[in-house]
Amino acid sequence: MNVEVEIISKEIIKPSSPTPKHLRRHQFSFLDQINPPIYTSLVLFYEFNGKIPPTITEISKHLKKSLSEILTLFYPLAGRLRVENHFVDCNDKGIPYLEGLVKPNCQLCDFLNDPVPDDLQKFVPFEPHDHNEFPLGVQLNMFECGGFAIGLSVSHKLADGLSMLMLTKTWAAISRGEYDNLEAKIEHPEFVSATLFPPKEMTRYYSHAGITKNKVTKRFVFDASAIEDLRVKYTGLENNEKRPSRVETLSAFIWRRFVEATKGDPDQNIDDKNKLHMVIQTVNLRPRIDPPLPQNSFGNICHFFMISSSGDDDYDDEDEESCHGMVRRVREEISKIDKDYVKRLQQGDEHFKFMNRLSQSSIRSGGKVVTSYFSSLCRFPLYDMDFGWGRPAWVGIQPLPLNNLIVFVDTKETGGIEAYVTLADQHVMAKFESDFFLQRRVHKGQFDTAVSSLACQPAQFNQVVKFHSQDQSSVIRKPIQIKPLKLGSRL
Numbered sequence: 001m002n003v004e005v006e007i008i009s010k011e012i013i014k015p016s017s018p019t020p021k022h023l024r025r026h027q028f029s030f031l032d033q034i035n036p037p038i039y040t041s042l043v044l045f046y047e048f049n050g051k052i053p054p055t056i057t058e059i060s061k062h063l064k065k066s067l068s069e070i071l072t073l074f075y076p077l078a079g080r081l082r083v084e085n086h087f088v089d090c091n092d093k094g095i096p097y098l099e100g101l102v103k104p105n106c107q108l109c110d111f112l113n114d115p116v117p118d119d120l121q122k123f124v125p126f127e128p129h130d131h132n133e134f135p136l137g138v139q140l141n142m143f144e145c146g147g148f149a150i151g152l153s154v155s156h157k158l159a160d161g162l163s164m165l166m167l168t169k170t171w172a173a174i175s176r177g178e179y180d181n182l183e184a185k186i187e188h189p190e191f192v193s194a195t196l197f198p199p200k201e202m203t204r205y206y207s208h209a210g211i212t213k214n215k216v217t218k219r220f221v222f223d224a225s226a227i228e229d230l231r232v233k234y235t236g237l238e239n240n241e242k243r244p245s246r247v248e249t250l251s252a253f254i255w256r257r258f259v260e261a262t263k264g265d266p267d268q269n270i271d272d273k274n275k276l277h278m279v280i281q282t283v284n285l286r287p288r289i290d291p292p293l294p295q296n297s298f299g300n301i302c303h304f305f306m307i308s309s310s311g312d313d314d315y316d317d318e319d320e321e322s323c324h325g326m327v328r329r330v331r332e333e334i335s336k337i338d339k340d341y342v343k344r345l346q347q348g349d350e351h352f353k354f355m356n357r358l359s360q361s362s363i364r365s366g367g368k369v370v371t372s373y374f375s376s377l378c379r380f381p382l383y384d385m386d387f388g389w390g391r392p393a394w395v396g397i398q399p400l401p402l403n404n405l406i407v408f409v410d411t412k413e414t415g416g417i418e419a420y421v422t423l424a425d426q427h428v429m430a431k432f433e434s435d436f437f438l439q440r441r442v443h444k445g446q447f448d449t450a451v452s453s454l455a456c457q458p459a460q461f462n463q464v465v466k467f468h469s470q471d472q473s474s475v476i477r478k479p480i481q482i483k484p485l486k487l488g489s490r491l
Contacts, residue, residue: 001110005100005122005141013064013138014094015071015078026076026088029193030200030348031300032157036211037083037131039153040164041124041398046148046389047108053146054389060099060140062388063150066175067138071095074167074189074298076158077136083157086199088135098125098139108147112394117217117420120398124151129211129401131155136167150387153398160300162284163189165380167298175387193299196289200348210402216429217399217422221443222250224415230441234327244327247376247408250417251330252323253441254406255279255372258423261432262370278371279307281330283337290339303345305333321437376408383412416443 048054071078071094079090100123102111111119121127125137135158141149154164170187178186231249244252259277285301286293293301307329344350382395397409403424408417423429432438 001106001114002104003106003111003116003119003122004103006103007098007100007139009099011097012094013067013071013097015075015092016068017072019075019078019090019092023075024090026079026090026191027194028086028088028157028199029197029299030346031193031197031303033086033199033202035156035160035300036402038156038211038401039124039126039128039131039137040156040159040161040400041120041126041128041151041153042164042168043120043123043149043151043396043398044168044385044392045108045112045394045396046150046387047393048146048389056099056140056142056148059142059148059389063138063140063175064097066171066387067095067097069174070167070171073170073186074136076191077154077167079135080133081135081155081157082133083131088158096125096134096137098137100139100141102141102143102149105144107145108143108393109145111143115219115394115396117219117396117399120151120396123149123396124153124398126153128153128398129213131157147393156300158300159298160284160302161375161377162286162295162302162380163298163300165377165382166296168385169381172385172387177388187296189296189298190294191298192293193297193301196293196301197346212401212403212424215399215401215403215422215424216426217420218429218433220419220421220433220438221411222417222419222441223411223413223443226441226443227415227417230321233321234323242331244331246415246417247378248327248330250408250419251281251374251406252326253321254419254421254438255326255374256321256323257432257435257438258372258404258406258421260435261428276369277309278369279309279326279330279374280304280371281307281333281374282376283334285337285342285345288337288339289342303337303350305337307333370404372404372406373402374406374408378408378410378417380410382410 075090075092076088078092078094079088080093081088123139123141125139126132126134135155137153139151141151143149152164152168154167159167166187166189170189173186227246227249230253231243231246234249234252235243255277262275282302282304285303286295286297307326309326309329341350377397383391385392385395394412395409397407397420399405399420399422400407403422405420405422407420407422409420410416411418421429421432423432
């Protein structure tokens with residue numbers, strides 16, 4: 001369906017308390033430096049469950065109050081990026097906050113029946129490749145039925161995916177009023193990445209490499225039973241003592257389907273037998289540092305491992321779904337990312353060795369390399385993001401401007417996974433999505449959410465369209481009061 005969002009309001013939200021002078025400069029870490037200048041974005045869709053939906057004025061007033069409070073804790077996000085100089089000026093100038101109407105006559109349930117990944121761009125304030133000086137932006141989107149979506153964009157120069165989710169989780173907790181025991185319930189961010197991974201002189205490093213607008217993204221849903229069936233199969237093929245995880249299993253399966261889709265590509269004059277496939281997968285370093293970092297450590301605290309394959313050693317041609325070798329090798333590479341690896345990475349040597357191995361592999365193959373990237377946000381409680389109106393009906397991840405990228409997130413239904421697959425080539429995507437073995441594993445039903453029939457009923461005209469002409473009293477059954485944070489709590 002054709003979805004458009006009309007922006008009706010723009011303003012700047014500033015922190016509720018000023019940032020102390022000794023925190024005015026937030027230094028990039030080495031891992032921040034090597035990340036591309038793009039935005040990662042999250043969109044949370046909410047339905048209303050009552051007779052009278054809250055208006056955009058009521059929702060917005062509530063969100064802006066808590067957003068101002070959260071910017072006091074996450075103070076670098078309210079500043080201005082100085083990417084060329086590798087730091088953030090924490091000047092409290094604030095973040096863009098946009099309000100929009102979803103048109104034309106788009107109901108929340110209609111959108112969620114068949115969400116298109118590229119449409120998520122309309123629900124967030126920044127395009128992923130259009131990086132600017134703002135570390136963060138927020139956009140509130142109102143559907144005609146009274147449902148709404150909260151979209152936020154965070155600079156990848158400051159935060160990895162887990163940091164973006166931690167920010168959202170903390171904002172939601174403050175928004176719904178968890179103040180009975182503030183220190184115990186609200187996770188305060190720890191800005192330690194520049195201390196652990198000091199910045200380096202990188203005059204020849206080009207972090208923009210790989211950013212593109214020319215891509216196509218599709219979303220594939222795998223339910224728990226399909227993933228479990230593959231896990232059993234891969235365990236049997238490799239005689240593994242330990243069963244592969246859901247992400248290990250689906251990574252291997254999708255990689256095999258991607259390899260098959262790139263065979264015989266008419267746009268590439270490459271013999272498939274001489275083609276080298278590179279698999280690059282992100283790893284969260286927080287639990288692998290000695291001592292382990294808490295999950296509320298904010299920044300880019302992840303790295304990559306790489307696997308090269310010609311295919312013959314990693315799957316069986318007689319079994320179109322076999323990837324037993326890839327599952328084993330992924331596990332072997334992850335085991336190498338230990339405290340000693342992190343120490344080498346802190347010195348800067350390990351990353352440049354990684355880049356050198358990537359370059360040498362390309363040279364040895366005569367440039368006939370196809371690289372795919374895998375990343376996962378699974379096992380994070382995405383559907384616990386309650387801002388005061390209940391849990392989200394769906395959480396969407398905006399596609400990143402990077403080719404051959406596969407991102408995994410949990411479904412709302414326990415055990416399932418949504419795979420966002422972004423490819424550079426329309427022809428390859430057409431082959432990939434029509435692949436018989438992929439199709440028989442992909443969930444075929446309607447989008448599985450708890451969206452009620454109320455989400456398909458239009459709200460009264462004056463409740464949605466006239467939200468700037470009146471300030472009605474809150475319809476939240478239990479009014480949520482947002483108490484100011486003590487400045488000392490973030491020092």
